[in-house]
Amino acid sequence: MNNNKPHIVVIGAGLGGLSAAISLASEGFSVDLLEKNDKVGGKLNVLVKDGFTFDLGPSILTMPHIFRRLFERVGKNMDDYVSIQTVEPHWRNFFEDGSTLDLSSDPVVMKQELDKLGADTVRQFDKFLAYSKRLCEVTENGYFAHGLDSFWELLKHYGPVKSLQEFDVFRSMDQGVRRFIKDPKLVDVLNYFIKYVGSSPYDAPALMNLLPYIQFGYGLWYIKGGMYGMAEGLQKLAVELGVNIHVNAEVVEIQHEGGRASGVRLADDRVLAADIVVSNMEVIPAYKNLLQGQEGEIRRLEKFAPSCSGLVLHLGVDTIYPQLAHHNFFYSDHPREHFKAIFHDHRLSEDPTIYLVAPCKSDPSQAPRGCEIIKILPHIPHLDPDKPLSADDYATMRERVLIKLERMGLTDLRKHIVCEESWTPVDIQAKYYSNQGSIYGVVADRFKNLGFKNAQRSKVLKNLYFVGGSVNPGGGMPMVTLSGQLVRDKILADLAK
Incomplete structure (x- = not known):
């Protein structure tokens, strides 16, 4: 390793942060990767409960070649780390x-x-x-x-x-x-x-x-053994490349002077010096929480509004629904009204389109014998302080969704639930510090932002960069992973100037 190269601190070990850390370490940089939660992966998370293994975050893998590049660049084969089908x-x-x-x-x-x-x-x-x-x-x-x-x-x-x-x-x-x-x-x-x-x-x-x-x-x-296997595979590669991964290490401040980041301060008051800082925390929350006095920049970025959130229900049921595929959609009869409710009125849809994942169709090991997992995700508004939704509102939405699924063929679904874990936008914001509880980063809106996201280079600090769903090229597993590779290219280009 070339110790003369700048030292880089990456804030957040979601897929964007992991990809950035791997991509930069592969170029010989020394990298510290800091994660506030107890494991890497960010929204790509997992929970084992009552014999059920719930993938708490993304459920679909597309564009696997973007992930393969991380391994191939350092002479590795992704199949030795992650098995996909x-x-x-x-x-x-x-x-x-x-x-x-x-x-x-x-x-x-x-x-x-x-x-x-x-x-x-x-x-x-x-x-x-x-x-x-x-x-x-x-x-x-x-x-x-x-x-x-x-x-x-x-x-x-x-x-x-x-x-x-x-x-x-x-x-x-x-x-x-x-x-x-x-x-x-x-x-x-x-x-x-x-x-x-x-x-x-x-x-x-x-x-x-x-x-x-x-x-x-x-x-x-699908990733064999569960989607969280991608986070585990990337973590293994990062460690092999010399990335120093710190979990339970929450960053509370980006320190700076003279228009440049100088390091980060952790919740326990430790300070890590840095020549370059890469934030996997979304751009607006990062400016609000980690840097002071950025109200003007935050106003400039308002066009990069948060995407929707979701009411995420992870259900373990003591029966099998043979009519389901691995991925399923139950459509609204009134799609325009459904999307208007979420994105314009910021209220819960009366007739939502529901995404339902039944991963045991591909991987029966995720549930006890004779049981299966039903993961349900209707899109709902992000947190809006002007139109707050209560715990009772979310509970009513849960009931509305389950009744719809029963009506559309999942007979007695509520009676078969033996294990449940639910997430609301409040939980998502608290766990991941996402902007107003959004799931996918920045909304794609041709009138607000032409579908673009925030830029990866900070306009506030010359050596601060961003990765993840709030920056280009956007949200989703492959795009946030690509953002980590693109930030490497930007850093190398800027250092070469």
Whole structure:
């Protein structure tokens, strides 16, 4: 290791922080990785309770090549650290009229499913997927590859004509879908790919229609033994590279002088000196909690509003529901009203779309014999001090969701619950210091921020950088992991100046 290289402190050991620490250590930097909780992983968390193993955070792995790069860059094989398997079908969609639609990586199965919706639906879907692929490829070749951090950088890289044409900037995600798709059920399914970034398809830019191709092009995966295995694999790699990982080590202040960070102070008043600081804490909470007097910068960043949150119910049930796939969606009959409630009215939806994960379909070992896990996630508003929601409000929402699932086929679900763990936005904010309890970082809204997130370079301190869901390229497991690799590139570029 080159001890003349700057010493780097990374705040927060979520996937963004782990990726940054690994990426920087692979370049010979000495790195201290500080995590306030008792284990690494951030929102990629796990709980073992009453014989059930609950993945508390992300449930879907896409774009595994982004994770593989961390290992390959140092001559390692990810398969020696993390075992992944494909999930089939990708997910099952349930509608109020009793019909279902599977999304599948198998073209024959996919055609059979789409034929349920009409003779022309396959052709429409193929045209949509070609459009989704174009959006994905142009994004990967510039925005992802070069870590572009603003619309102006986008214009500079692609040129104004290509930027306007290739990114479909004048349409919303929903409008982009409806260019190709006529069947309302398939519109709802494709719109709900927005779940990956916790936003509304009616507000998000059409660029978000790259998300279906990311899933169909790169596959949908599960980590054998549970999703937390990715955090464990990255932790092992980080330690092998010499990263000093400190858990139960909460940072309460970024110290600075002369416009540069000089170190961090921990809750126990220890101070770690740093030449460079990388924060996996979201940008706005970091400015509010770790730096003083940043009200002007916080106001400047208000356009990067928080994504939605969720009411997360982890249920252990003493029965098996054979109609479920690994991933399932139970759709609202009133999708516009559902998204309006969350993103504009900041209230709980009367008729929510519900994401339900049944991981025992791929991994029966996650529950006792004869039992399975039902993880339920309806999107709900982030914390809003002007429209506070009470514990009773969340309890009412829980009941509304369970009744809907029972009505749509999960008979006597409430009677079969033998183990339960629930999280509200209050819990999410307390555990992860996320901005107003958001799950996915910054909302993608074409009018607020054109779908962009915060920049990775701080405008306050020259040697402060950010990773995670609140910065470009955004939320979700692959994107926050990519942010850690991109911050390495920015730091190397800045040091070379």
